[in-house]
Amino acid sequence: MVVAIHGGAWMGGDRRQVLPRLFPYVAGGQYAGVSVGYRLSQDAIWPAQIHDCKAAIRWIRGNAKKYNLDPDKIGVIGWSAGGHLVAMLGTAGNVKDLEGDLGDFGDQSSRVTCVVDFFGPADMLTIGDYPSQMKHFAPDSAEAKLLGGAIPENKDKARSASPVAFVSEDDPPFLIVHGTKDPLVPYEQSVSFRDALRKAGVPVALITVEEGGHGGFRNPEIERRVDAFFDAHLRGVKAEFKDERLPNEAQ
Helix, strand or coil: CEEEECCCCCCCCCHHHHHHHHHHHHHCCCCCEEEECCCCCCCCCCCHHHHHHHHHHHHHHHCCCCCCCCCCCCEEEEECHHHHHHHHHHHCCCCHHHCCCCCCCCCCCCCCCEEEEECCCCCCCCHHHCCCCCCCCCCCCHHHHHHCCCHHHCHHHHHHCCHHHHCCCCCCCEEEEEECCCCCCCHHHHHHHHHHHHHCCCCEEEEEEECCECECCECHHHHHHHHHHHHHHHHCCCCCCCCEEEECECC
């Protein structure tokens, strides 16, 4: 099972936009696919978004028998804001305050098996410390709209929305992909997140896309790494993963 979560700065997009990314998995007959929607920041502030995503994982488990799914093999993938949310699913799998009480399957776990995080924000408290086209600490930033106020004035809430704050040794394996020239989410976010996961003993690999921006990568090797990662952790196909630097375009 591959679960996809869309991006859009927590303000836009919907679950339909990532369906094309799921089609190859489903078409191959090896995976089921689910695309998850969540309340946007104009409708509800944090932690509503992670409550929605965790409820979706619990729903999948609660309906696993009905749809012939393996409840112990749930991989998640997300881009940008979706990358942030899948990273939260990965590191905050046992954080009661972030579970919420949505849905009919409160007895089910919201933990996931593995995580593919494409350039998601990882540390709200430091995201504004690096060069960016966005003023992340400003009162009108996407992060401020998510949290209900600017990061500097809402540090506790910002910490609760930071995947890095919940890293622990029992987190699932991570594959992180980030471009060195990302103008929106600083590349350093993924570097420090990788370091924190590795320090805790969590299996993690960072694919650095040289000269890559905020997505739009044109090197098919990147998707091959993602496919191999899911195959390894969801289907038991042997593979090793390590940090790599790949060009933005195939060479």
